[in-house]
Amino acid sequence: MNTEDILAKLVSFPVLGGESNLSIIHWIREYIESFGFSCTLVPNAENTKASLHCRIGPSEDGGIILSGHTDVVPVKGQDWDTDPFVLTDKGDGKLYGRGACDMKGFLACCLNMLPELVKANLKKPIYFAFSYDEEIGCLSAPELIRHLQNHYPETPKYAIIGEPSLLQPIIGHKGICLYTTRVNGSAGHSSRIKQEVSAIHEAARLVLWLESKMNDLVAFGNTDKRFSPPHSSLHTGIIQGGIAPNVIADKAYFSWDARMIPDDNLEEVVSAFKQHCKTRIQELKPTFPDFKIETEEIHPPVTPYDSKADSDVVKLMSKINSNTNIGTVAYASEAGQYNEAGLQSIICGPGSIKQAHRANEFIAKQELKNYELFLSNLITLFSSEDVMLEL
Incomplete structure (x- = not known):
């Protein structure tokens, strides 16, 4: 199988974030083990999902992890020209399918390197680490990282997270957390708006408070020009309530x-924000004693990622990647979690983030070829005698 064949197989697994990924992870494990490498699964508590890691090469400190996720985002409501779970070649140099770019193209490139890895005489190990539920909050990566670090006697040093970046080395991204805030007011005739507490009106005020807080952060000088926008953002994407205009x-x-x-x-x-909510509750309870504002964290925060331009992992990338133009991105990934665990991390993968999460998602064939060369350069470097001194 070549990279395109592998990618076609990976795309055929319609594993969405939050769903069981056992079908795709078992196929990946069997494929890796067919080349003689042993894999370890890290299941969730219910045994309905699993991450995977494996080591290729010697038990030596200073190895590198190739990190990717196996889940994709939904296609419901999107206007696809083709079956999103059948990799389609339209003859325009692009391969279409859900996850082709984000990020099964990366996984396919890694798996296609197995024949080369069989022949390689690695001086430092290369690890695969493939997670689940990344698309709904990078939920499984912390446990996968802990398991990998505890499983092997040696200590990996680096991690490449293969999110689509057009092979640009990415050294920073924002953190993210999602919340739902619920407001409990009093029902009544709309003519009594001054005697009741409208949950919609209060929710709207809270949304405006968040926007004001975002603007205050900027006004106070909390900016970072590496990002676009160059500041933290607080955004409300859904608001619902009420049964009738009157x-x-x-x-x-x-x-x-x-x-x-x-x-x-x-x-x-x-x-x-929660302190402001408490203040509003105290102010409005005399009007309606059962007035409440409750905020729920939808999933644990995804750690921001911030590396340095002169770090060892950036120097490593310069040895294997012709693209040395480092940058940052606004999207979140597992890179911050690897960095927080003590691994020097960097984002670098095939494809463009502009194609991710949209209808007719695609990855250019040339991007796959470019990344195959990137990985081949990594294998050559890790097979050289000089690597013991350089890394």
């Missing part, structure tokens, strides 16, 4: 996210 809404909710630059403190922002 009925005061007794219930409303809104869902929002916080995307934080590395130097901003998410806990401080959320704490300030």
